Amino acid sequence: MATTVDKKFGVDRGTLSATPDESTEFVLPAWATEVSVRAGAAALKFAFEGTDGGALGAHYIDIDANQTIEIDIRMSANRQDGRLVYVASTTAAAAYTLVCEPE
Numbered sequence: 001m002a003t004t005v006d007k008k009f010g011v012d013r014g015t016l017s018a019t020p021d022e023s024t025e026f027v028l029p030a031w032a033t034e035v036s037v038r039a040g041a042a043a044l045k046f047a048f049e050g051t052d053g054g055a056l057g058a059h060y061i062d063i064d065a066n067q068t069i070e071i072d073i074r075m076s077a078n079r080q081d082g083r084l085v086y087v088a089s090t091t092a093a094a095a096y097t098l099v100c101e102p103e
């Protein structure tokens with residue numbers, strides 16, 4: 001389930017697990033300093049901690065349906081650890097778009 005985001009373009013889109021709150025781990029490119037996540041028709045959760053295929057950590061950000069968040073990842077604890085972020089659906093299978101941006 002872990003997804004390595006395209007190193008050249010820094011974009012990934014798809015559908016998350018139909019199991020609510022089951023996280024998908026994303027490995028961001030080394031050059032990424034900011035990440036944007038857009039929810040499709042269903043709400044999502046975004047976190048810097050979690051387990052691929054497991055539950056998100058206690059600290060997450062809600063992303064309402066059809067909304068986008070932008071997060072500066074330069075100060076993330078996971079930045080040194082492969083730049084890991086986690087996204088989960090809140091209800092059922094949910095579409096997402098994840099975009100990495102350089103400094």
